[in-house]
Amino acid sequence: MKVSVLTRAGALGAFLALAGCASGPGSIYVPIGGGEQTRAPEPPRTSTSEPEEEPVWRKSEQPEEPAVVEEPRDTAPSYQDSGERLSPAAQSLVNEADNLLAQGNTSAAISRLERAQRIAPRSAEVYFKLSEAYVAAGQLGSAEQFTLKGLSLAGDNTRLQRAGWLLLADIRRARGNVAGADQAEARAAAL
Amino acid sequence: MSLRYNRAMAKSKTPRKSSRKSPKSGRRPWFWRLFFRISLIGLVLLAGWMVYLDAVVTSRFEGRRFEIPSRVYARPLELYDGASVSAAALQRELELSGFRRGDGNKAGSYSRNGNRFVISTRGFRFPDGEEPRRRVAFGIYGDRVENFRVLSGDPAPIVRLEPAQIGGIYPTHKEDRILVELDKVPELLPATLMAVEDQHFYDHFGIAPLSIARAMLANLRAGEIVQGGSTLTQQLVKNFFLTREQTLLRKGNEALMSVLLEWHYEKDDILETYLNEVYLGQAGTRSINGFGLASQYYFGESLNNLEIHQIALLVGMVKGPSYYNPRRNPERATERRNLVISEMEEAGLVDPSQAARARGLPLGVSDQPSYSENRYPAYIDLVRRHLARDYREEDLRSEGLRIFTTLNPAIQYAAEYAVEETVPRLASGEVREALEAALVVTAKDSGEVLALVGGKDPGFAGFNRALDAERPIGSLIKPFIYLSALAQPDRYTLITPVNDKSFVLEFDDGRRWEPKNYDKEERGEVPLHEALSNSYNLPAVRVGLDIGVDVVAETLQAFGVTSPISRYPSMLLGSVSMTPVTVAQMYQGLATSGFNTPLRTIREVTDSQGEPLNRYPLEVDQVADPAAVHLVQYAMQEVMQEGTGRSAYYTIPEQLTVAGKTGTTDDGRDSWFAGFSGDLLAVAWVGRDDNGPTSLSGASGALPIWSRFMAGVPQHGFSPVVPDGVNYHWVNAERQALTDEYCDNARLVPFIAGSEPDQEVSCSGNLQRRIQGWFEGLFR
Numbered sequence: 001m002k003v004s005v006l007t008r009a010g011a012l013g014a015f016l017a018l019a020g021c022a023s024g025p026g027s028i029y030v031p032i033g034g035g036e037q038t039r040a041p042e043p044p045r046t047s048t049s050e051p052e053e054e055p056v057w058r059k060s061e062q063p064e065e066p067a068v069v070e071e072p073r074d075t076a077p078s079y080q081d082s083g084e085r086l087s088p089a090a091q092s093l094v095n096e097a098d099n100l101l102a103q104g105n106t107s108a109a110i111s112r113l114e115r116a117q118r119i120a121p122r123s124a125e126v127y128f129k130l131s132e133a134y135v136a137a138g139q140l141g142s143a144e145q146f147t148l149k150g151l152s153l154a155g156d157n158t159r160l161q162r163a164g165w166l167l168l169a170d171i172r173r174a175r176g177n178v179a180g181a182d183q184a185e186a187r188a189a190a191l
Numbered sequence: 192m193s194l195r196y197n198r199a200m201a202k203s204k205t206p207r208k209s210s211r212k213s214p215k216s217g218r219r220p221w222f223w224r225l226f227f228r229i230s231l232i233g234l235v236l237l238a239g240w241m242v243y244l245d246a247v248v249t250s251r252f253e254g255r256r257f258e259i260p261s262r263v264y265a266r267p268l269e270l271y272d273g274a275s276v277s278a279a280a281l282q283r284e285l286e287l288s289g290f291r292r293g294d295g296n297k298a299g300s301y302s303r304n305g306n307r308f309v310i311s312t313r314g315f316r317f318p319d320g321e322e323p324r325r326r327v328a329f330g331i332y333g334d335r336v337e338n339f340r341v342l343s344g345d346p347a348p349i350v351r352l353e354p355a356q357i358g359g360i361y362p363t364h365k366e367d368r369i370l371v372e373l374d375k376v377p378e379l380l381p382a383t384l385m386a387v388e389d390q391h392f393y394d395h396f397g398i399a400p401l402s403i404a405r406a407m408l409a410n411l412r413a414g415e416i417v418q419g420g421s422t423l424t425q426q427l428v429k430n431f432f433l434t435r436e437q438t439l440l441r442k443g444n445e446a447l448m449s450v451l452l453e454w455h456y457e458k459d460d461i462l463e464t465y466l467n468e469v470y471l472g473q474a475g476t477r478s479i480n481g482f483g484l485a486s487q488y489y490f491g492e493s494l495n496n497l498e499i500h501q502i503a504l505l506v507g508m509v510k511g512p513s514y515y516n517p518r519r520n521p522e523r524a525t526e527r528r529n530l531v532i533s534e535m536e537e538a539g540l541v542d543p544s545q546a547a548r549a550r551g552l553p554l555g556v557s558d559q560p561s562y563s564e565n566r567y568p569a570y571i572d573l574v575r576r577h578l579a580r581d582y583r584e585e586d587l588r589s590e591g592l593r594i595f596t597t598l599n600p601a602i603q604y605a606a607e608y609a610v611e612e613t614v615p616r617l618a619s620g621e622v623r624e625a626l627e628a629a630l631v632v633t634a635k636d637s638g639e640v641l642a643l644v645g646g647k648d649p650g651f652a653g654f655n656r657a658l659d660a661e662r663p664i665g666s667l668i669k670p671f672i673y674l675s676a677l678a679q680p681d682r683y684t685l686i687t688p689v690n691d692k693s694f695v696l697e698f699d700d701g702r703r704w705e706p707k708n709y710d711k712e713e714r715g716e717v718p719l720h721e722a723l724s725n726s727y728n729l730p731a732v733r734v735g736l737d738i739g740v741d742v743v744a745e746t747l748q749a750f751g752v753t754s755p756i757s758r759y760p761s762m763l764l765g766s767v768s769m770t771p772v773t774v775a776q777m778y779q780g781l782a783t784s785g786f787n788t789p790l791r792t793i794r795e796v797t798d799s800q801g802e803p804l805n806r807y808p809l810e811v812d813q814v815a816d817p818a819a820v821h822l823v824q825y826a827m828q829e830v831m832q833e834g835t836g837r838s839a840y841y842t843i844p845e846q847l848t849v850a851g852k853t854g855t856t857d858d859g860r861d862s863w864f865a866g867f868s869g870d871l872l873a874v875a876w877v878g879r880d881d882n883g884p885t886s887l888s889g890a891s892g893a894l895p896i897w898s899r900f901m902a903g904v905p906q907h908g909f910s911p912v913v914p915d916g917v918n919y920h921w922v923n924a925e926r927q928a929l930t931d932e933y934c935d936n937a938r939l940v941p942f943i944a945g946s947e948p949d950q951e952v953s954c955s956g957n958l959q960r961r962i963q964g965w966f967e968g969l970f971r
Binding site for chain 1: 318348846913
């Protein structure tokens with residue numbers, strides 16, 4: 001059982017490594033009197049959203065140039081359809097963690113991943129990686145929780161969702177929760 | 192007082208010779224017998240005394256060698272492309288960590304040119320490994336690190352600075368030290384020390400009778416004490432029993448104990464203990480012991496980085512740390528230092544050109560002690576309580592543990608500033624005097640406590656309101672009522688009409704309860720999201736009673752409330768009391784889509800050698816359906832944009848999207864605000880310690896503090912990822928129907944899949960069956 005969890009976690013790792021090279025974190029708010037001005041427009045972002053969607057809701061993701069249609073602020077709770085990707089700095093920590101996991105040093109790997117999590121706290125990948133590390137450490141309860149957390153941030157990225165649900169299915173099966181595992185597998189299959 | 196070095200004395204080496212004569216006399220035998228007996232008694236007494244002294248001095252020696260305070264560190268600043276930090280905050284942080292502004296080439300220094308920084312890190316042993324020395328360069332634009340490069344040292348895309356020491360847990364006698372090992376200190380230090388204080392250290396047996404004799408002679412001549420004759424061993428013994436008293440008996444005891452120490456221990460052991468023990472200054476109530484800490488304290492440098500003139504100053508200060516205090520008496524200190532440099536030259540430890548150069552240098556003392564004791568009393572208080580779960584107090588005081596906390600100095604700075612700036616403006620006269628406040632800031636997704644303010648005077652270590660003020664939470668409870676309701680999508684959605692109309696509850700014992708709205712108005716039917724964003728009491732109680740008080744209480748418990756929760760209906764208006772930290776814990780789950788994340792102040796604890804003892808890992812625990820939480824988050828954003836929290840946007844700019852909730856209790860006794868951005872969760876409380884009334888509401892008391900804090904910190908806006916099973920629809924809430932985006936009253940609202948209305952209303956107001964839904968029904 002455990003072995004199958006590990007293989008799939010490994011496969012997930014390979015997938016995440018591929019997925020990790022996307023754009024950096026969203027733009028940040030700069031306090032007034034923080035002094036320094038924004039030097040250049042934000043780098044272009046890889047948007048995974050549908051083109052017809054209203055961009056105005058994605059306030060924290062908006063490019064710096066003034067939008068042509070300025071929607072009034074008053075009725076616009078913000079949301080986004082896609083999760084955030086790993087920044088290169090976080091990715092480098094995840095890579096270090098991968099090496100440590102390969103050497104069987106799970107506690108050092110977890111410590112690297114927590115550093116990555118602090119840098120990229122809204123990236124599903126980091127949580128799936130933490131789950132992988134906790135599987136390796138034999139702490140399946142924690143692994144399951146981190147998978148769920150990752151899934152809550154996967155957004156409309158079906159590859160990430162699928163990877164997460166399959167990982168969850170394996171962990172649940174390894175924990176003896178067959179019904180939960182089947183349910184998770186069904187979710188993956190439905191994607 | 193220690194021995195003043197006297198060159199003339201040192202040169203005239205007279206061989207030791209015994210001048211004792213065997214006395215010859217012809218006294219009677221009874222006298223001899225008596226003399227013999229008295230001598231015997233004296234000898235026995237002396238032996239007993241020696242045994243006693245031996246026990247005293249060895250226990251002190253052993254004990255002191257190992258009693259080191261625990262050190263508490265802030266979180267290390269991580270530098271990488273995209274890291275959010277302002278130039279001003281970075282500079283403050285560098286200074287707090289003991290970096291000095293300079294050319295950026297010497298380890299522990301930095302240079303700043305406009306927005307460009309060059310930093311030479313010192314290298315630091317973290318619990319998860321060594322962070323080597325590096326020289327890095329980067330710019331800060333828009334409060335963000337850019338063009339990060341490692342100029343020398345191990346290349347890396349991300350580098351941690353040495354963390355700032357933010358406090359210590361000291362032995363009861365308030366001595367502080369950084370332990371050094373003899374074979375790891377620069378050789379020049381012990382050599383200089385011996386040249387100046389005790390040239391024959393490696394030859395004598397604890398005392399140097401000749402030096403004492405010379406010192407006595409000199410003192411007699413001068414008519415006052417101008418010289419001490421103490422060896423390093425004697426000075427060490429004296430340091431064990433700090434007292435100014437200089438009686439003959441005391442001197443005798445010291446001499447005996449010195450001999451005993453020498454008899455028990457190797458010279459190197461004694462020298463090493465001396466290096467760690469010698470008193471070198473005072474920082475408030477804390478005494479600076481040993482060269483390791485003195486080096487940090489006076490130069491902000493580790494002992495190994497000191498130059499000749501700095502070593503000379505420290506050695507010179509042994510003679511009188513207060514008299515030669517380089518911060519208060521720089522001239523005296525310089526004179527003394529140059530004298531020591533001459534001694535070094537004389538002893539051949541440095542060559543004449545080095546000595547001349549060193550004499551020409553300024554003292555090189557850092558402006559401020561690299562940290563002041565108890566800079567963050569409220570935060571350290573929480574750290575100590577967390578530590579108390581796993582460590583004994585005496586171990587914390589003496590084992591030299593290294594405690595790595597989650598305190599973020601930049602966030603703490605902004606939090607303190609927000610409280611200090613805002614509280615005096617909230618009221619006037621007596622109420623202003625009595626007004627108190629607390630602020631808790633955590634990292635939204637990790638539960639790390641980043642900052643804590645326990646009162647309006649953050650530097651004062653008094654009543655810690657953030658941890659100990661248990662107050663009714665008022666409307667802060669409402670999101671949990673509506674969350675419990677929205678978790679049943681077949682019964683409640685964000686547009687479900689709820690009744691804003693008064694009612695009376697009659698209890699079995701005849702008591703009546705008639706809740707009222709804050710503004711005493713009634714509005715009839717309002718959509719649920721509006722009832723939450725405007726914090727109407729009547730619908731909240733109605734919904735809460737409909738769902739069940741027990742269900743709401745269970746939700747609170749799932750979100751981390753451990754104290755007992757009253758099951759009276761009045762709990763639905765927040766009669767339940769909590770501390771600001773508990774509120775922060777509870778809101779963590781709301782901010783993170785239903786994941787309870789235990790608050791942490793400590794990441795790791797290591798022993799004094801850096802070996803890990805405990806790790807406190809990130810934990811998450813899903814306690815609510817992310818879909819239902821997403822709907823509550825929607826309404827909590829609405830609070831800020833249209834509801835009771837909208838005045839926040841007077842202070843924070845539009846592009847920073849935030850979500851939150853106000854809370855007010857009767858007569859403004861408690862004013863609360865709990866809210867979050869993409870990165871941070873903050874809970875503010877304002878009220879009086881005597882629980883007296885104020886004229887404040889959550890929006891006029893706590894919210895201004897919260898907003899000012901949020902406005903001062905670079906961060907990401909709140910923009911939650913839509914969870915699986917939630918869809919946004921344009922709806923007309925009044926008609927309970929889907930509608931077209933451009934119609935009047937159209938509002939984009941999230942629904943748990945299947946709970947959206949199945950009617951559609953056109954802009955002109957014609958209600959129709961939803962076409963798509965109709966087709967779906969046809970082919971199902």
